[in-house]
Amino acid sequence: MPLWNVFHPAGAFSREDKELLAARITELYNPLPKFYVGVVFQEVAEDCFYVGGRGPVGNFVRIWVDHIARTMPTAEIRKRFIGMCNEVLTPFTTGRGLDWEFHIDETAFDLWSINGLAPPLPNSDEEKRWREANRALPAQAA
Numbered sequence: 001m002p003l004w005n006v007f008h009p010a011g012a013f014s015r016e017d018k019e020l021l022a023a024r025i026t027e028l029y030n031p032l033p034k035f036y037v038g039v040v041f042q043e044v045a046e047d048c049f050y051v052g053g054r055g056p057v058g059n060f061v062r063i064w065v066d067h068i069a070r071t072m073p074t075a076e077i078r079k080r081f082i083g084m085c086n087e088v089l090t091p092f093t094t095g096r097g098l099d100w101e102f103h104i105d106e107t108a109f110d111l112w113s114i115n116g117l118a119p120p121l122p123n124s125d126e127e128k129r130w131r132e133a134n135r136a137l138p139a140q141a142a
Contacts, residue, residue, distance in 0.1 A: 001069045001112065001119075002029055003038045007062040009098075010043040017092060024088045028081075029069075033131040036069050061093050063102030070122060071106045 004025055013021070022039040029037050047056045072078045085102065093100040112119060120126030 001036045001038065001066075001114070003066045003068075004040065005064045005066075006039065006041050007044050007049075007064070008041065009049070009058050009060070010045060012043075012061065012096075012098060013041060013092065021088070021092050028084055028088060031131060032069055033127070033134060035130075035135050057099075059098050061098050061100040063089070063100065065102060065104040066107060067104055068107045068109060068112045069119065071109075072104075 002025075006021075018039075018041050025039055026034055026037040046058050049055055049057045049060055051057050051060055072081055089100065089102070092098075109119075109122075120130060
């Protein structure tokens with residue numbers, strides 16, 4: 001599961017912007033099951049965002065990503081993925097006069113469950129069934 005937390009100024013993104021950005025973020029993770037990807041948009045009041053001890057800052061977007069379903073084992077893979085993220089994010093940030101930054105944390109796969117179920121191993125037949133159903137299913141129901 002990747003979980004994206006997008007902290008942004010109030011009104012920076014319309015509902016349509018959020019839907020489009022969430023869809024583009026989800027596509028970054030193809031072929032993972034789509035339900036693995038969560039995006040939370042969190043508006044930050046104008047007087048509540050400070051950067052470098054100064055503020056308030058009204059044009060800053062901070063994105064915090066948690067990766068659990070997969071990790072990126074090499075510097076080359078990480079660099080390529082960051083580039084892909086930059087391509088997705090730039091039109092919604094820099095392209096609108098917003099300053100921004102993001103980071104990715106990676107958590108051990110075995111410290112995760114969905115609906116009380118241990119997710120199937122990466123690239124397993126069970127994960128393929130989850131992806132096709134696009135929701136977490138108990139093994140016996142697949």
